[in-house]
Amino acid sequence: MSRTEHENSAQGKHERERTTGTGPTSTGTTGTGPAAASLELLTLLAAGVADLALDQLRQTADRAQDAMRRADLRELLTDGVVELRKRGELATRRAGVNGENYLETMARRAAENIASEGRPCA
Numbered sequence: 001m002s003r004t005e006h007e008n009s010a011q012g013k014h015e016r017e018r019t020t021g022t023g024p025t026s027t028g029t030t031g032t033g034p035a036a037a038s039l040e041l042l043t044l045l046a047a048g049v050a051d052l053a054l055d056q057l058r059q060t061a062d063r064a065q066d067a068m069r070r071a072d073l074r075e076l077l078t079d080g081v082v083e084l085r086k087r088g089e090l091a092t093r094r095a096g097v098n099g100e101n102y103l104e105t106m107a108r109r110a111a112e113n114i115a116s117e118g119r120p121c122a
Contacts, residue, residue, distance in 0.1 A: 070076060
């Protein structure tokens with residue numbers, strides 16, 4: 001790179017930093033000092049979060065669309081409903097909705113199983 005090209009390149013870089021507010025001594029074009037930089041940072045973070053959320057939504061929609069094209073959709077939904085029902089039963093048992101403590105019930109069942117096998121409980 002010749003000296004003229006190097007000077008032009010450095011001058012262009014300095015001009016970009018001055019106009020975009022990214023240089024080491026610039027204060028930005030929209031405001032002054034750290035407040036403008038903080039606002040710009042928050043704006044960029046919000047835009048990044050929104051882009052990430054939209055990307056996840058797009059992927060979820062694509063997966064749903066692929067699932068709708070399946071030939072075994074009825075069986076898939078039936079299996080899903082059965083699985084959710086089983087999970088619900090387990091969750092309510094753990095939560096003690098029917099008035100019993102889940103851990104106590106499980107311990108009692110284990111003790112009964114051990115007793116029925118003829119082994120003494122500790």
